[in-house]
Amino acid sequence: MFSRPIVHTARSSLRSSLLGSQHVAALRRVAAGAAPRAAAVNAGNRASFFSTSVSTKNEAKTQLHEVLSQELKFEESDAFGLDESFKTYLNENNIEIVKTDGKVLAELVKKTPTENIHIYFDILRISQTSYQLKQMQEQVENSEYLEDEIADIAFADVNVVIVKDKKATGFDLSLSLIDSSFSVSAITNFEDAKLALDESPEASAVRDLKYSGPEFNNLAEELQEAINQYLNSRGIDNALADFILAYSGVKENNEYLDWLDSLKKFTA
Secondary structure, three states, X not given: OOHHHHHHXXXXXXXXXXXXXXXXXXXXXXXXXHHHHHHHHHHHHHHHHHHHHHHHHHHHHXXXXXXXXXXXXXXXHOOOOOOHHHHHHHHHOOEEEEOOOOOOEEEEEEEOOOOEEEEEEEHHHHHHHHHHHHHHHHHHHHXXXXXXXXXXXXXXXXXXXXXXXXXXXXXXXXXXXXXXXEEXXXXXXXXXXXXXXXXXXXXXXXHHHOOOOOOHHHOOHHHHHHHHHHHHHOOOOHHHHHHHHHHHHHHHHHHHHHHHHHHHHHOO
């Protein structure tokens, strides 16, 4: 087990005797001198690479910043707000827009003497689907299959929670982006309204496990009609649907402007 070190020592001794002490010393000096020189060359290469890399990164950052500035300027000049008719709608129906800056989930609250109605919807989902629909409708004459595809995607989820006496009932609705109508998907009862309104992942998991009734279309027609009339009497109607569609476009555009501005500042 010690043969390899012994052989190594013997070879070193033999090499020293053959080359002579001065020659070996010279070789050692060359080796010693070569190492720092190689290190210096490598260090120089690294410095050059680092300098080039930093320069490239700075140029890319500057270019991105300039493009962001141009895009932000264009979007700000093309920005739009809610039509006055929708502002009137909010005032007349006592509906408040909850501030949810930076989020895709929008919330409206309608307060009455006996109930508070919370309405939730995804503005990004609605905006993107509306854009897809517009593109597909422009092509519908060229394909007999597009009508079915449009029907498949022309919906967005809207969640309505009606709170009364610290209890709540949640209505999962499907909003048609074509005719601005609502259809009921599920209904969930909550003994504690806090669970219905809590946005935490834990609360969401608990809600998912709750019984939400049978398939709505399997209910008696009379019951279906009564539920639809109940929702309509609470303002869950075509006017609300039109507002949701309009507000989703406005909020998504504002979120995009804020997103551009934040990215622009980050790359400054």
